[in-house]
Amino acid sequence: xxxxxxxxxxxKGECGEGTQKAMELLxxxxxxxxxxxxxxxxxxxAASSGQExxxxxxxxxxxxxxxxxxxxxxxxxxxxxxxxxLFDFIPKDEAEVARRVMEAYKRVGAILSWSCVPYLxxxxxLYGEIVAFSESSATPYVNSVIGARTNREAAQSxxxxxxxxxxxxxxxxxxxxxxxxxxxxxxxxxxxxFDYTLLGYYVGKQIGYGIPVFTGVTRxxxxxxxxxxxxxxxxxxxxxxxxxPGFTIEAKTVKEAFQGDTPVDEIxxxxxxxxxxxxELQTISGKIDFVMLGCPHYTxxxxxxxxxxxxxxxxxxxxxxxxxxxxxxxMLAERTGYVDIIERAGGHVxxxxxxxxxxxIAYKNKVGMTDSPKxxxxxxxxxxxxxxxxxxxxxxxxxxxx
Amino acid sequence: MKSSETILKCHxxxxxxxxxxxxxxxxxxCFYLTDPKTGVVREKxxxxxxxxxxxxxxxxxxxxxxxxxxxDGLFKLASHNVAPKAMIVKDVETVLVVSAFMVKxxxxxxxxxxxxxxxxxxxxxxxxxxxxxxxxxxx
Numbered sequence: 001x002x003x004x005x006x007x008x009x010x011x012k013g014e015c016g017e018g019t020q021k022a023m024e025l026l027x028x029x030x031x032x033x034x035x036x037x038x039x040x041x042x043x044x045x046a047a048s049s050g051q052e053x054x055x056x057x058x059x060x061x062x063x064x065x066x067x068x069x070x071x072x073x074x075x076x077x078x079x080x081x082x083x084x085x086l087f088d089f090i091p092k093d094e095a096e097v098a099r100r101v102m103e104a105y106k107r108v109g110a111i112l113s114w115s116c117v118p119y120l121x122x123x124x125x126l127y128g129e130i131v132a133f134s135e136s137s138a139t140p141y142v143n144s145v146i147g148a149r150t151n152r153e154a155a156q157s158x159x160x161x162x163x164x165x166x167x168x169x170x171x172x173x174x175x176x177x178x179x180x181x182x183x184x185x186x187x188x189x190x191x192x193x194f195d196y197t198l199l200g201y202y203v204g205k206q207i208g209y210g211i212p213v214f215t216g217v218t219r220x221x222x223x224x225x226x227x228x229x230x231x232x233x234x235x236x237x238x239x240x241x242x243x244x245p246g247f248t249i250e251a252k253t254v255k256e257a258f259q260g261d262t263p264v265d266e267i268x269x270x271x272x273x274x275x276x277x278x279x280e281l282q283t284i285s286g287k288i289d290f291v292m293l294g295c296p297h298y299t300x301x302x303x304x305x306x307x308x309x310x311x312x313x314x315x316x317x318x319x320x321x322x323x324x325x326x327x328x329x330x331m332l333a334e335r336t337g338y339v340d341i342i343e344r345a346g347g348h349v350x351x352x353x354x355x356x357x358x359x360x361i362a363y364k365n366k367v368g369m370t371d372s373p374k375x376x377x378x379x380x381x382x383x384x385x386x387x388x389x390x391x392x393x394x395x396x397x398x399x400x401x402x
Numbered sequence: 403m404k405s406s407e408t409i410l411k412c413h414x415x416x417x418x419x420x421x422x423x424x425x426x427x428x429x430x431x432c433f434y435l436t437d438p439k440t441g442v443v444r445e446k447x448x449x450x451x452x453x454x455x456x457x458x459x460x461x462x463x464x465x466x467x468x469x470x471x472x473x474d475g476l477f478k479l480a481s482h483n484v485a486p487k488a489m490i491v492k493d494v495e496t497v498l499v500v501s502a503f504m505v506k507x508x509x510x511x512x513x514x515x516x517x518x519x520x521x522x523x524x525x526x527x528x529x530x531x532x533x534x535x536x537x538x539x540x541x
Contacts, residue, residue: 025503032415032494032511049470053477053504134469154469154500171496234468 001030001168002037010164018064018108022160029157030168039130039169043071044162045118047134047155048105050077050098050357057156059100061163062107072162073113073123074105075135075155076297076324076354083359094358108163114352115326116296117227119146122328127249130173132161136234136374137227137296143241145226147249149173152240172240176259180243182207183254183263186216187270193302194371194388196225197232198274201281201373204237206267213243213257220247224299228372231296235374281373281386287318288385289366291396294324295355295375300332302389303349307338309393310345316399320363321347324355347396356380369395408538410520412490413512414531416502420488421528424521424538425450425458430466433475433501441484456484459527461517462491465498473501480505488529490517490536510536 003011011027013020030038048054077098083090106112113122116135125131125148133142134153142148151171153161161167171177184203190196203212212233221229221244233239243250243257251257293306306323315321323342325333330351333339339349353359356378369385369392370376376384385401395401427450435445441456456479465472479485488508491498502509508531513520521527521538528537 025500028416028503029496029499031413032496032499047470049474051470051474051477052481053474054470056477057504136468151496152469154473154497156473156500156504157496 001027001035003027007038007166016065018061018066019163021060021064022066022163025157025160026164026166026168030170033168033170035168035170037169038166039173040165041070041130041132041161041167043123043125043129043131044068044158045073045075045123045133045135045138046105046110046159046162047075047138048077048101049075049155049354050101052097054155055097055101055104058104058108058159061159062104066163067109068162069165070162071111071123072159073111073115073118075116076114076352077102078353078357078359079351082350087359087362090358090361098357108159110162113326115328116354117299117326120223120299121326130167132158132167134158137231139240140230140233140242141227143172144243144248144250152238178241178250179211179259179261180213180257181210181264182212183266184212184214185266185268186214187268188274189271190217190221192388193222193224193228195274196221197228197371197373198277199269200229200232201236202269202273202277203267204233204235204239207239207265208237210239211241211243212239213245213254213263215245215254217244217247224302227296227299231372231374235377281376284367284383284385285401287367287400288369288395289318290320290322290363290368291392292322292324292355292368292370292375293372293389293392294322295370295372298323298325298329300329303329303333303338304336305389306347306393307341309390310347311341313345313397315346315396318399319396321396323347323349324353325349325351327351369401406540408520410536410538411514412510412534412536414510414534415494415499416507416509417531418506418508419528419530419532420459420508421526422457422459422487424523424525424527425453425455425460426518426521426523427460427462428518429462430464431460431462432465432467432472433479434467434471436475436479438475438478439482439484441479455479455486458486459488459490459529460486461521462489464491464493465495465501469497469500472497473504476501476505480507488527488531490521490529492517510534
């Protein structure tokens, strides 16, 4: 990879050790892909996770004096104070890792969004912007719905790009690599958010890696439907980009999405495939101990829907009820009155927190219910039933899933 | 017994030097699905299931799984001192580069011959990423 003088200086350590380490990682990635040069980015999103590997790298940069050069948001870890007050048995060493991770991201000057949907509020790219966004729903959403350009980054490569303000030019930064690979003919009705969850799960499983192009989608999918598709297609597969010509921005037609080429494969999705996917996910029924919503973090509209369904109702004594969202969304939900309704029904609305964190250890041997296959996938719990939001709420009130 | 030595050129991704017994996997590897304390592969149905990655020169087609689990998986192996000594891959992607970078394990690709033909499990392999060479000694 050809480096400019200033990039060489960073690599030699003349701009500090932390930035040097970030540059070393970017150069290794550039070399792996034979990138010709580095290109400036305007923002980044680091999928911080509160794990030991995450801690090692962010502290390496922070202790070396690195600071983010462009706005760089962060993924949820967990709300340490909130959970400390509730449970006194969160493993001390894991809590300490989470605390240090959150502190180190502050030291490198990241935007402490602790949200996995930063592209909705805290860190929003524009069409055509060159960015480095990690996180399973963020990469495809930013590429496809917004039409910005990002590779499928790891937390560390995104943070390194945020610190240096550049990324190697490879992969989805090159137009011909943004070409569609699979044609997906939708014959299913796609009624609601959960149908898009199932569509993402099914398509990801069918094609693995690839850039699907959809036909047969008859109305503009909502923000929430698109988020669900993005997140779930990266649980069962690795979809960094997709096209719904007519509704997503980058290609107006199917032909344009394939850049004139023919698809490597064609797949038809009917209601039957979605029903099958749903049955695969609903493994058990009976008594439940908790309901977990907000993986990915719920939007304000989704929090409102939970409040509407719970208004005047009471969650069963044996069920803990959780809605995970961003601090920005919770502030609005509080102001609008949704949080009050959910709390009066016996539920929690919690910020900064991911489903895959040590704070949930109380439910290790418990059975839960969620509307998110991604939540079930992490396997932090004994068993998790995946179903529509309405079913989750009904089960939370009754104490069981029928 | 006669032993032969072959030296092949390769492409450096993460620098350094590592040597050890080769362990060849024809299937992609997820480091999270190994025992972090011993390096034994725990993934059900994987061709390396029950085999130990610790101290080996790992030859495999590519990584797999989400970035968080893959990176944390290799990081945990390294912190228990049971990571591979070097890695030779066919198809590299961002997450694997980051994983190897974090634990300072040499990572190379583009071996001048198909690595699955050139290397067998049990060969003694030296990976000199800086020089861009892989030396294979059949025992």
